[in-house]
Amino acid sequence: MKIIDLAEQTRLLGLLPGELGDLRTEIDGVRAGEIARPVREIAPIAVRTHQLAIRCLQQLDALSTSQYAVMKNGHENLAHMSEAALRISLAASLCAYGITGRTDVLLYEDGDRTADTSRSYLSEATEELDRAAGTYQGLAQNLSRRLASAAARAEDQLLIDRASSATPRPALSTVPSAPTRADALSTRSR
Numbered sequence: 001m002k003i004i005d006l007a008e009q010t011r012l013l014g015l016l017p018g019e020l021g022d023l024r025t026e027i028d029g030v031r032a033g034e035i036a037r038p039v040r041e042i043a044p045i046a047v048r049t050h051q052l053a054i055r056c057l058q059q060l061d062a063l064s065t066s067q068y069a070v071m072k073n074g075h076e077n078l079a080h081m082s083e084a085a086l087r088i089s090l091a092a093s094l095c096a097y098g099i100t101g102r103t104d105v106l107l108y109e110d111g112d113r114t115a116d117t118s119r120s121y122l123s124e125a126t127e128e129l130d131r132a133a134g135t136y137q138g139l140a141q142n143l144s145r146r147l148a149s150a151a152a153r154a155e156d157q158l159l160i161d162r163a164s165s166a167t168p169r170p171a172l173s174t175v176p177s178a179p180t181r182a183d184a185l186s187t188r189s190r
Contacts (some may be wrong), residue, residue, distance in 0.1 A: 001163060004066040006147055012059060013140035016052075020088070020133040023049055024126045027095065031122040035115040038102035042118070046095035049125075053092055056085040070163040071146070071156040077139055084135040087128040094125035 023045060030041050060081045068074050101117030112118075146152040 001070070001160075002062075002066045004062060004068070006068060006143065009059070009063060009068070010140055010143045010147060013136055013143065016056070016136040016140075017133040019052060020129045020136070023052070023091075024129045024133075027122050027126050027129070030098075031119050031126075035098075035102050035118050038099045038118060042095050042099045042102075042122070046092050046099070049088060049092035049095055049129075053085055053089040056081070056088055060085055067156075067160045067163075068143075070159050072152070072159060073142075077142065080135050080139060084132040084139075087132040087135075091125040091128040091132070094121045094128065097121040098125070 026045050030045065033041070035041060060078065063069065063081070064078050069078060098118040098121040101112060101121055102115055103111075104117070105111035105113050146156060
């Protein structure tokens, strides 16, 4: 188990709702427009959303192998974090679908000549971002409260200490020694 700076992780968790809100605002702006150039208008948002999803998954990985996992409600919080990261990834994919929804008209006769399909995908993307933002806001507040409470920190330290002592230590391996001449003689005399 790695010991990481949970105050820094709290700060990072707390920044995510703002970043998700900024992405939501951009998506809303594109959705309200004509979406005349879907790749140019939507692709940068999709890329930033995918990058944010990757960052969230990296943070999830770091927390899952740290003391956070054994703290009170740690595994449950990691499950919520996993779901939120999935929602961000889904929002990025929905943005990509928004591009395709608008460009289908170039490939298929029955493609949507309006931007309605793209707007629908972008609307779904903002809903996913809103859900993820709410989850991250709650997680940041919970961790901040636990770090601020002396009783909660003591409880978590006890859980961390138990998990650390329960971690099996690698056994010392014994390498068989080469038989000596005396061993060989004693085996022959039997």
